[in-house]
Amino acid sequence: MTRAPGAGGRMVVVGGGLAGITAALEAASLGAEVVLVERRARLGGLTWSFERNGRTFDNGQHVFMRCCHAYRAFLRRIGAADQVHLQSRLDVPVLAPGGRQAHISRSTAPLPSPLHLAGSLLSYSHLGVKDRLRAGQVVAALRRLRLDDPSLDAESFGSFLARHGQSAAALERLWDLVILPTVNVGAAEASLALAAKVLRTGLLDQADGGDLGWSLVPLGVLHGENGRRALERAGVEVLCSTAVDAIAAGARGAGGHGADASPVTVTAGSRRLRADAVVVAVAHDAARALLPADAIGDLSGLGRSPIVNVHLVLDRKVTDLPFAAAVGSPVQFVFDRTDSSGTEAGTQCLVVSLSAATGEIGARPETLVTRYFEALGTLFPAARRASLVDAVVTREHAATFRGVPGTAALRLGPSTACHGVYVAGAWCATGWPATMEGAVRAGNAAAAAAITGCRIERPLEEVPA
């Protein structure tokens, strides 16, 4: 890429997760000189991988949908689009103990929404006939909602479902399958605004929006290594293993941008970087700690919701399914990660993914391994004859914010009350739950706002501490 030096200003991006990588790439493409500072030795933020006994495990299974246009563009931008699989047609096998299997899937015929889901809902044998018919009423009611109506965030999805006659079984066996992995709280608790966003954008607005995708390679390669190469190609200076300790910036003047033209100073250890704009692309509580108290207000109400993954390497192949959901089981979703983990031929690496895992986050690894190995035996008969070759549990205490009612008003960005300071991250005001799509959207928005909002004249310079 060629550009006039400094044509778009000098920018520091704090944080090398998806939001930070995106913001840095976007700002560089708009002509800025960019330094990205990441406290860890690697890029990728909450999407990462590690080696153990010659195999590669991810911190947690990540899935996206065809409607995640910003994330898919990000994959193309970093040269990773051919390292993911995207279903040609949504198909989620839903297992129950004893081997009963139903599917949530898009029709093979090219039917328009919502007819594309009608066949699979009507034949969804994990629910009684009355519940299947009533699910159609929820679909009709969701289609009538205006997603930009702020009152949607005052109600829980659970209360909306109750108003539309949904039973406890429908909540657990249908709605939780979509809401738990996307909003990272149960359907009963989730904000109606976030649940409606996912269901409308993913399943209803476009017939093919919900086709699912996942990485074919470890996440550390998909986002971390590809991201680093893309940043280098774009001319972004990447400082890893460097934590930003403080950010100093002037308060935004009454006249808005330009009222205070002083540069931002970013302190990272012994280094002080001066820039015309900084994009703070860290988790909401970390952003709060870095910025002046009045810059972004109190975000503690966003809370944290954990995700736990139980990785089980079995001595034989027990299923041909690439992934499945489960009902009537402690398993929520299980994914086959044999190929990406580099597990030896003849064995199988299955990963049980548990969202909103408040009950599991503090449990002992041995307890979780035993519980989920046994549970797999009830879903896949061949697993009862299998032995464990290896097992590891990964826990992310703060995987996402808690997407409950009242959170929309707390989410903000990309601008802050400080001149030249912008925020990005999956927690920002994108309308999406805390997802890869939300992180990328927030990164793009912050870069665009920083470029257009700041008149950038001063060079990025390093001054003695």
Ligand SMILES: Cc1cc2nc3c(=O)[nH]c(=O)nc-3n(C[C@H](O)[C@H](O)[C@H](O)COP(=O)(O)OP(=O)(O)OC[C@H]3O[C@@H](n4cnc5c(N)ncnc54)[C@H](O)[C@@H]3O)c2cc1C
């Ligand atoms: C186990 C798990 C499963 C998930 N599953 C899915 C899924 O299936 N689909 C989906 O779309 N999303 C999923 N998510 C959510 C998704 O991973 C996140 O929303 C997204 O990665 C957040 O990106 P981010 O850039 O906003 O933040 P982060 O990834 O948190 O990046 C912030 C970065 O800032 C760095 N940082 C913090 N403080 C400083 C500092 N002072 N100085 C320098 N650097 C700093 C951090 O080290 C980090 O690298 C999952 C998350 C987890 C944890």
